[in-house]
Amino acid sequence: MTVAQPDVSVIIGAYEAMPYLVECLRSVEDQTLDPARIEVIAVDDGSTDGTADYLDEFAERAPMTVTVIHQENSGGPSGPRNVALGKARGRYVFFLDADDRLGTEALERMVAMADEQRTDVVLGKVVGVNRTAPKSMWGKTLPRTDVFSSQIKFTLSAQKLFRHELLTRHGMRFDETLKTGEDALFTLEAYLRADGVSVISDYTCYYLVGRDDGKHVTKSGSYTLRFDSARALMRLIADMVPAGPRRDSLMLRPFLITLLPQFGPGFLTDSEEVRAHKLELAKPLMDAYWHEGVARRLKVNERLRLHLVARGRADLLDDVVQFVKTKKAPTAHLDARAGKAYLAYPHFRDRTAGLPDDWFVPTTRETVTIEAFKATTSVAFPRLRKAARKVLKVRRAA
Structure with a gap:
């Protein structure tokens, strides 16, 4: 009998993941997406803390298809992910870290977004629990965008929904020679190869959990x-x-x-x-x-x-x-004649250092106000105000 293709393969690489794995797997069980549309592929990467046994127990009682693979420790997250990716059958793949958890409607919303927009990658809003999470890309939901016209380049972790066909077509796998940043490499390549990326900002899809024992992989190495x-x-x-x-x-x-x-x-x-x-x-x-x-x-x-x-x-x-x-805050300086503003960090106009003035010119990512110039220059205020407005006008247009 032919088994229907699942909508999404949830891939979990687990190493010494207890007790966080309990909430992680519960969040998978609680998904509003029909369990028949989900498969879980979990790889125990040589754990010794009960992770392996808990995964086996979960496989026996879970309402969706669960495959558990046990292997010797590989030394990083790439190996387990690649092993599971080779077994995945879903139309989409989602990488879930064993110490994190999903929002209840996460998979249903992300799959629906990908199907509706025909996008190859979907980002669901991430919030941190006992740790910080990226924020700049969650301003509003973007049904279809790309890496050049959004802030998604600042979230390159692997916890995204990827169209499986995209990964297969380009032979994409995690670089096992990298011990950190391997997910950034994988995710950015997916962004660049994708036919559209969706961003879900009106619902928390993913909870990024900080471990009390401080053993989160991004903190080590x-x-x-x-x-x-x-x-x-x-x-x-x-x-x-x-x-x-x-x-x-x-x-x-x-x-x-x-x-x-x-x-x-x-x-x-x-x-x-x-x-x-x-x-x-x-x-x-x-x-x-x-x-x-x-x-x-x-x-x-x-x-x-x-x-x-x-x-x-x-x-x-x-x-x-x-x-x-x-x-x-550095002292602000205004060159009224040149119509340029400067922030006087150490060695600004230090002749012995010989650093170019242009290194100290603020960009559109910084706030420079007329008041800052007014407080730090001897130029008469009417002249200063006119010159400062000229500088700010140029910066706003940049």
Whole structure:
């Protein structure tokens, strides 16, 4: 007898997932989508805490088809996901982490959206439980969008609904050589290959749970793994998107989210050996991918730090990072003649440093007010107000 194809294959890779797995699986059982339209493929990645037994028990009582695979520990989430993906039969695939949980209507809403809009990827709103979650992409529901005209590049975790045929057609799998950021690589490739992406913002589809034991995978691993992740993501973008503004808009993500944190406050307490190694790892990435098209999209403190990284100027970088750590607002300066505003982070117009003024020009991502200029300049106010408005008008139009 032919078994009907399920609508969605829920893939769960589980390693030492107790007790979080209990709520995770309960959220699958509670789905409003007909159980006959769901299959679960769970891979126990060599757990020793009862995860394996609980998965087997779930398979015996669950109202939907459940396949449990037991294997030796693979060392990361990619292996289990790839194994399960090879077994999936659903029209769609959803990757559910074993310590997270679904909203009750999540699968029903996401499948309906994909079917109605004929989109290849669906993002359901994510909220954090005892941890932060991405927020910028949930402003409104977008029935059909893409990675260039939305904020979805800032959520590259794998917890999305993917059309199975898309993954099969392009032979897409998770990169098992990466120990972090493997989901970002997979998801961004899917965005770029997709015939449309949908965003559901009016219903919480996914609860991203912070573990009390602090063992969530994104919190672990050496800093070198972050550079591996940034390198892979930058290479993917360069390979798939021609040079120009669209590529620059995507490059913003690995520079801002993956690379820049390596040169945040923690850099001040790194050993000299680690600091030198970070700059060494960053150099080929900066040489290959860092240029003005990316830099001008960043805030001054972000751009300034990365420019200094590109030049290997750890001596100047320390002062900037220390200032950023204080969370103080920089002094604002206005060059009335040039009609340009500047934010005076450390080494602004420092002759010995020799940094270009343009590194300190605020972008549209920053708020610069007439009041800030008024408080920090000796130019007469009527003249200042006219010049400042000119600067702000130029910035708003950019």
